[in-house]
Amino acid sequence: MIDDVVREKAIALADAVKSLEEYREFLEMEKNLKADSEAQAMIMEFQKKQQDFVTKQMSGVFDNELLSELTDLQSKLNARESVVMFIESYNRLLSVIGEVLDIISERLELDVGEVYRR
Numbered sequence: 001m002i003d004d005v006v007r008e009k010a011i012a013l014a015d016a017v018k019s020l021e022e023y024r025e026f027l028e029m030e031k032n033l034k035a036d037s038e039a040q041a042m043i044m045e046f047q048k049k050q051q052d053f054v055t056k057q058m059s060g061v062f063d064n065e066l067l068s069e070l071t072d073l074q075s076k077l078n079a080r081e082s083v084v085m086f087i088e089s090y091n092r093l094l095s096v097i098g099e100v101l102d103i104i105s106e107r108l109e110l111d112v113g114e115v116y117r118r
Contacts, residue, residue, distance in 0.1 A: 020093075023096075026089040029090075030089075042076060046070065049066060053067065053070060
């Protein structure tokens with residue numbers, strides 16, 4: 001367990017990240033994506049087909065037709081503005097968090113982010 005001082009500083013760091021424009025933008029893009037019912041339906045369909053594909057692969061079956069359907073759905077998702085904007089905002093937020101981890105790593109002289117880059 002961490003001591004109270006470190007816990008308080010971690011909470012303060014999380015609160016500072018929450019005050020960033022990148023975080024606020026991410027929340028807005030997440031809200032927009034959730035409000036896009038067509039995108040949500042495609043995401044659900046994609047996840048179901050993806051699960052079916054993996055299940056078949058684990059059984060030794062490679063379903064080219066299902067792979068084609070997944071590729072088509074992925075292309076449609078990648079063309080939706082709400083999806084693109086969400087992914088871009090998510091990546092910007094992850095970049096900021098990565099910079100924070102880099103600073104912590106440097107100060108500790110320990111690469112704490114190594115596990116995430118594997």
